[in-house]
Amino acid sequence: MSSSDSPDPGAHQRPVENPDQADDFALDSHGQESVNGNMTTTPYTTSPLTAADPFAALTQSFTPKRAVSYLRVSTREQAERGGREEGFSIPAQRDANKKKAQAVGAMVVKEFVERGVSGTSTNRPALQEMLRYLEAEQSNIDYVIVHKLDRLARNRADDVTLNQRFSELGIRLISTSENIDQTPGGILLHGIMSSIAEFYSRNLANEVIKGMSEKVKNGGSVSRAPIGYLNTRTIENGRESRTVTVDEHRAPLVTWAFNAYATGEHSVRTLTKELVRRGLTTVPTARLAEKPVEIRHVHSMLTNIYYTGITTFKGVEYPGSHTPLIDRETFEKVQTILKEKINGERSIKHDHYLKSTIYCGHCGFRMVVQVVKNRHGETYPYYSCLGRHSKRTNCTLRSIQIEHAEDLIQDLYDRISLAPEFRCDLETLLRHGLKQLRTDTDLEREQLEATKQTIERRQRKLLEAHYNDAIPIDMLRTEQKRLDTELAATNRSLSNLTADIAEADELISIALDIAQHAGNTYRQAPEHIRRMFNQLLFDKLLVTTDDNGQHHVEATSRAPFDVIYSPDTRAFVHEARHAQHDATPDSTGQTKKPAETGGLSLDVLSDQFIALVEGSSKSIVVDPRGFEPLTSSMRTRRATNCAMGP
Numbered sequence: 001m002s003s004s005d006s007p008d009p010g011a012h013q014r015p016v017e018n019p020d021q022a023d024d025f026a027l028d029s030h031g032q033e034s035v036n037g038n039m040t041t042t043p044y045t046t047s048p049l050t051a052a053d054p055f056a057a058l059t060q061s062f063t064p065k066r067a068v069s070y071l072r073v074s075t076r077e078q079a080e081r082g083g084r085e086e087g088f089s090i091p092a093q094r095d096a097n098k099k100k101a102q103a104v105g106a107m108v109v110k111e112f113v114e115r116g117v118s119g120t121s122t123n124r125p126a127l128q129e130m131l132r133y134l135e136a137e138q139s140n141i142d143y144v145i146v147h148k149l150d151r152l153a154r155n156r157a158d159d160v161t162l163n164q165r166f167s168e169l170g171i172r173l174i175s176t177s178e179n180i181d182q183t184p185g186g187i188l189l190h191g192i193m194s195s196i197a198e199f200y201s202r203n204l205a206n207e208v209i210k211g212m213s214e215k216v217k218n219g220g221s222v223s224r225a226p227i228g229y230l231n232t233r234t235i236e237n238g239r240e241s242r243t244v245t246v247d248e249h250r251a252p253l254v255t256w257a258f259n260a261y262a263t264g265e266h267s268v269r270t271l272t273k274e275l276v277r278r279g280l281t282t283v284p285t286a287r288l289a290e291k292p293v294e295i296r297h298v299h300s301m302l303t304n305i306y307y308t309g310i311t312t313f314k315g316v317e318y319p320g321s322h323t324p325l326i327d328r329e330t331f332e333k334v335q336t337i338l339k340e341k342i343n344g345e346r347s348i349k350h351d352h353y354l355k356s357t358i359y360c361g362h363c364g365f366r367m368v369v370q371v372v373k374n375r376h377g378e379t380y381p382y383y384s385c386l387g388r389h390s391k392r393t394n395c396t397l398r399s400i401q402i403e404h405a406e407d408l409i410q411d412l413y414d415r416i417s418l419a420p421e422f423r424c425d426l427e428t429l430l431r432h433g434l435k436q437l438r439t440d441t442d443l444e445r446e447q448l449e450a451t452k453q454t455i456e457r458r459q460r461k462l463l464e465a466h467y468n469d470a471i472p473i474d475m476l477r478t479e480q481k482r483l484d485t486e487l488a489a490t491n492r493s494l495s496n497l498t499a500d501i502a503e504a505d506e507l508i509s510i511a512l513d514i515a516q517h518a519g520n521t522y523r524q525a526p527e528h529i530r531r532m533f534n535q536l537l538f539d540k541l542l543v544t545t546d547d548n549g550q551h552h553v554e555a556t557s558r559a560p561f562d563v564i565y566s567p568d569t570r571a572f573v574h575e576a577r578h579a580q581h582d583a584t585p586d587s588t589g590q591t592k593k594p595a596e597t598g599g600l601s602l603d604v605l606s607d608q609f610i611a612l613v614e615g616s617s618k619s620i621v622v623d624p625r626g627f628e629p630l631t632s633s634m635r636t637r638r639a640t641n642c643a644m645g646p
Contacts, residue, residue, distance in 0.1 A: 219321030
């Protein structure tokens with residue numbers, strides 16, 4: 001046989017394309033058929049320089065390559081399936097990656113595992129840790145081994161970015177399940193596989209969202225139930241059913257928490273302490289034991305509309321089939337309180353009960369406590385203007401000793417206390433105004449009720465249109481927000497009109513009691529009651545000085561005391577009293593009503609007390625503890641005396 005006819009002993013190993021680049025082929029397909037043909041594979045490397053140094057070539061040929069293994073499962077359930085710490089998928093991927101490493105003559109020097117992390121983003125802890133490791137070990141790592149390309153990236157953009165980074169570091173990506181090499185055909189297949197992974201990921205996401213959307217439309221819940229509810233699984237006719245049920249132990253505490261916070265008497269911190277004392281805990285899971293609730297848990301609970309029977313998905317509210325624990329009115333009241341800024345003093349430990357209530361009347365800055373010590377070691381506490389002390393203003397207000405400030409405020413209370421006769425006249429006029437108010441609001445209440453029903457009917461029709469695919473979800477979200485705003489405004493107006501008039505009658509007596517006896521009550525009150533009085537009656541207590549350098553205290557009052565203490569009110573009551581005494585019957589035998597006399601409308605006075613019933617001040621306007629409250633018989637007798645006149 002001629003040499004030309006003899007078989008070539010290496011023909012079966014000859015690469016299809018450029019034989020000078022044999023090292024570039026089949027790095028992830030040892031001994032397997034490539035999409036581009038049979039390619040020579042070897043577990044060891046050769047270098048153009050080895051011909052010059054045979055000993056170095058021999059040493060390098062027995063040095064294995066170094067590889068890192070990347071493992072990932074998408075859900076926590078996969079990672080824990082079968083009661084095993086790593087489930088079934090991660091060990092299977094690990095074994096496949098190790099075998100692949102042995103096939104290409106590499107050893108796995110480090111492993112990176114993602115347990116229950118989606119591949120739709122590269123912002124994964126283990127992936128980022130691997131990239132940092134590859135940067136640190138630059139030129140020392142040869143391969144990154146994954147079970148499938150979609151374990152590393154689920155979209156084409158991330159796949160290109162990661163492969164470009166691997167290329168810059170001189171690292172090649174190997175897939176144990178897909179026959180990908182560095183030939184043009186292999187690169188094409190790589191791109192096709194990553195595009196398929198992206199399509200699968202996006203299609204799966206769309207199907208999941210579609211299923212979740214359908215579930216919430218039917219009243220279901222699509223996330224873990226909050227504290228007060230339990231996620232329940234049942235088997236009916238061989239089919240698994242997942243529902244949300246009321247947690248009999250925690251639900252009453254959740255309801256109490258909303259009602260307690262709606263009174264305005266709690267901060268989130270104090271409410272959390274009380275809930276812990278009452279035994280509210282988080283719901284235990286397979287990995288976490290139950291523990292007392294924290295402030296973040298309580299704040300999240302107070303802002304979760306789920307407790308009203310509403311499920312929110314993609315910004316749209318749907319009526320849920322779960323049992324509501326609170327009504328919508330209580331929830332809205334809680335949201336209002338959460339958003340309000342704290343006025344006056346906070347319920348924390350103060351150095352002095354006037355702190356955060358007393359202000360500089362010249363520049364408007366707060367007065368702060370400073371302690372001065374003389375040469376004998378005696379200390380003298382002062383109130384100083386913060387603007388002057390910090391040099392933020394050119395204020396010239398001199399510091400005032402705390403005892404002197406206390407005396408000036410006591411004088412202020414003595415000056416503003418109502419005389420018994422004036423108080424009696426004002427109370428008579430207020431009760432007359434409230435009586436008229438009952439009649440005047442009936443028609444407006446009916447109109448608001450009709451408006452409320454119209455808005456609620458529109459909300460139902462809007463959801464029905466969405467269920468029938470008549471309007472897109474973006475339009476539904478926008479319209480829901482608009483209707484919710486209108487409904488909230490209507491409910492507020494209704495709440496204002498439906499204020500308990502009987503309670504307003506009682507609050508008139510309480511507010512006027514405080515206004516009449518403010519001086520004596522403040523003088524006898526302990527410091528925490530004095531702080532409450534200052535917070536109740538005044539927005540600010542202002543310290544000023546006159547031309548002689550003498551300190552004075554003025555005040556800006558809060559409703560309804562701003563009206564009670566107003567000079568206009570005094571003039572109105574005085575004019576009404578004289579008009580009543582001087583009135584003579586007209587031709588019809590009628591006399592002029594006191595409410596029609598004077599420059600100040602009686603409606604202004606009445607509205608202030610209606611607002612008092614609705615507002616957050618309601619919980620404060622009570623007879624202070626430590627002082628004997630008026631009995632109902634005393635109030636009735638005094639009201640009768642006021643009605644008869646002095």
